[in-house]
Every structure is written in structure tokens, then in C-alpha cells.
Amino acid sequence: MNLGRGSCPSPGMDDFERQLADRLRGPRTEVPTDVDAAVLAAGHEAAGAFRRRRRLIVLRTAAAAAAVVTLLLWVGARSFDGDARGAGAARPLAGGFDVADAWRVARGLERDLQFDQNGDGRIDRSDADEMLRTIVALDARGS
Amino acid sequence: MTARALASVVLLLCAGVAVGAGARPRIPVQDPDAAGARTETFVAYDVFVDAGGSSLAAWQLELEFASAKLVGIEGGDAMAFRDAPIYDPAALQGDRVVLAALADGGVRDLVSGRTRVARIHVLAVEGDGNPRAARKVVAADEQGQHIEVDVQVRRHRGK
Numbered sequence: 189m190n191l192g193r194g195s196c197p198s199p200g201m202d203d204f205e206r207q208l209a210d211r212l213r214g215p216r217t218e219v220p221t222d223v224d225a226a227v228l229a230a231g232h233e234a235a236g237a238f239r240r241r242r243r244l245i246v247l248r249t250a251a252a253a254a255a256v257v258t259l260l261l262w263v264g265a266r267s268f269d270g271d272a273r274g275a276g277a278a279r280p281l282a283g284g285f286d287v288a289d290a291w292r293v294a295r296g297l298e299r300d301l302q303f304d305q306n307g308d309g310r311i312d313r314s315d316a317d318e319m320l321r322t323i324v325a326l327d328a329r330g331s
Numbered sequence: 332m333t334a335r336a337l338a339s340v341v342l343l344l345c346a347g348v349a350v351g352a353g354a355r356p357r358i359p360v361q362d363p364d365a366a367g368a369r370t371e372t373f374v375a376y377d378v379f380v381d382a383g384g385s386s387l388a389a390w391q392l393e394l395e396f397a398s399a400k401l402v403g404i405e406g407g408d409a410m411a412f413r414d415a416p417i418y419d420p421a422a423l424q425g426d427r428v429v430l431a432a433l434a435d436g437g438v439r440d441l442v443s444g445r446t447r448v449a450r451i452h453v454l455a456v457e458g459d460g461n462p463r464a465a466r467k468v469v470a471a472d473e474q475g476q477h478i479e480v481d482v483q484v485r486r487h488r489g490k
Contacts, residue, residue, distance in 0.1 A: 287469050288470075288475050288476065291388050291471050291475045323391055
């Protein structure tokens, strides 16, 4: 006897086999129409919410990318009209120091011997002048 | 042809060669009004540094001109930056320069806000010299701390 899955009883099957097949399939459950509709509605609502969230993510990502591009273009445009903005904490330039270091040396605010440019063992204005000459030297920049 | 006639021809030829050899060579002279001739002009640019509310004690920046040669550099308006900034003499007759200056005088002479710190004189070979935006700008206050500044390079309109 081969019941198979979802197989229908053949006209030739006797009552015992038919009853056995029915019991093995289990009782047929009828879902009320309103429950079925409610489940389908909930499913559609969940799917719609997912699609709305995904659309929102795409829009936010596109807006962020547009903002970045706009910012880059604005910064680039400013660099072509003669204006520039100084970096507050600039990395060391030629010689490993910049004009802020030279100012501190000139004013006696610096005691670090690494700024002794002329090797006289003192940190004074002559060292600051030497630092300035290094800062403005063109050959140090590969010109 | 008789000998006399032949001699005359030879003499004439020799005279012609002598005249040609003694003639002054023609030197082509360029017509300044001809199409394609470039006009070089002296142009001055003022460099302004705006330190906002901070006191400007020191500054440095790099300038480059696309079609001009540097011919001179002057100081600015404020007493602290009256003297010309430090620069590499090799920059003269070139198109790029790095300027740096420490404020002279005492801390009381330091200025804030927008200040003209230098004037650059160039020989523009095309247009107005086409200055590029200042680069590698660094500035410091009276404590030697880095500060944010805005730099403007504007053509000087002589009075």
C-alpha cells in the first residue's frame, strides 16, 4: 500500500485503507476568513514597513554622499579664489618645526635644546632666525 | 668677348661681392604691436591674514603665481609686521615663495582681526599673474600656540 504524500485514495481502495489514509493525513483545519485576512494584512504591513525602512536608508545614504560631495566641491572652490585657511595644529614642516616654534624660541618660551639651531648651547633669537630661514628655504622643498 | 670686357665683368663681380660683404646685416625687429606679442606688467598683491579674536604673533604661508615672476616683497600695515617678511632670495625671479614673519615689538603691539601682513610685487607675463591660493598656512598667537586664520591675496589697487 503506497499512500504517498498528499496522495488521494484511489477508487479501488477499500474502506479500511481509506480510513487509515484519512487518519494519517490528520484532520483538516479550516482557518476562519477573518483570521486569514488579519494574518495576511499583518504580513503585508510588515513587508511594507521593511520596504519603507530600506527606502529611507537608501535616501539617507544618498543625501550623505551628496553632502560630502558638496562639501568637497565647496572646499575646492574656496581654494581657487585666493583664500586659504590655516590649519590650527599643523604638522611639522621643513626642518621639523614651524613659525609657532620660532616664535616661542624668539620669546624665550622654549627651553628644549632641540631648537638650538646654531649649536651655541643657548636658545635665543638667533636660533629663531635660523629656524625662519629653514622654513622659507625653497631648496628644502625640492623646488 | 675681349679681354677688356672680361676684366670689366670680373671687376663688377668683385665690386658686387665687396658691397654685399660690407653691407650691414638686417636684424629682424619685432613689432610690439604685432599680433601675439605679450605685454608684461608690474602688479602688486596684498596678503591679508585674519586671526579673528586671536592675537597674531607669527605666520607663514606659501604663494605661487601661474604666470608671473616675483620681483619684490614688502611688509604690511601693522607695526608688528611693518618689516618685510622673511623669504628665500632664490624666490625672486621665480614663481613661488614661502613667507614667514614674527611680530616685532612687544605683545601689546600684536593685532587681531584682519591685517595686511605683506605686499608682493610681480612681473606678470600674462594677465595679472594668476596668483594661486595661499598654501601651507600656519599661524600662532602670543603664547606660540597654533591658531586658525583666514588668508586672502588681493590685487593692490594703487591710489
